[in-house]
Amino acid sequence: MGPKPNARILRDISAREMVKQNEVARRAYLYVARNQALPPQVRYQAQLQLNNFHIRTRPSCVRNRCTESGKGRGIINEFGLSRFQFRLKALAGELPGVKKASW
Amino acid sequence: MAAITPSRLASLTRLRCSLFQTSYNPTSIRTGAKYLRSRLVGPSMVNYYPETLTVAQLREWSGYKWDLIDQQEVQRLEDIGFKKARGKGTPKKAKTPGDSRRAGKRR
Structure with a gap:
């Protein structure tokens, strides 16, 4: 929901x-x-x-708008999320296979 | 070696088209076929947003038998009530163009 x-x-x-x-x-x-x-x-x-x-x-x-916040800009289409919501969800581990890069 | 006439080449193309089931279109005019060929995008477009369940939907689904309270909506109406009491509500809708607040403004 x-x-x-x-x-x-x-x-x-x-x-x-x-x-x-x-x-x-x-x-x-x-x-x-x-x-x-x-x-x-x-x-x-x-x-x-x-x-x-x-x-x-x-x-x-x-x-395509952000499915979480409704924002219209900065959408990552693969996830249907705006870049900030994407970051929040990725850091919370809610997006399978997404990992923070570090090298 | 004799030169191949254009009509012979055209008949070759026509034969090739009939063999491989492609349409014979020597002048390359636009037939609009691409609008019929491409898939319909509507059905997948509708599924973009996830299904949301609201309190209003739940109440309608239960045939208005469940006594559910939408806390967010209650809070919203309460806030509006407080604002109105302090004279900070939304202005009244103008009934005529004369009542409009824009009327007094200089353009």
């Missing part, structure tokens, strides 16, 4: 849900809009439909 999610995490969760719900439709429109074998009129209409989607349906709107 993580901490209480802040507004930015909730926004990101909603974006992820919306991407999932609209992904197939978006892909279909993308296929039509980018297909040079189709008439320009059809491609243009498909592009207009793409522009009509909510901005949160775009996969690029989703950003």
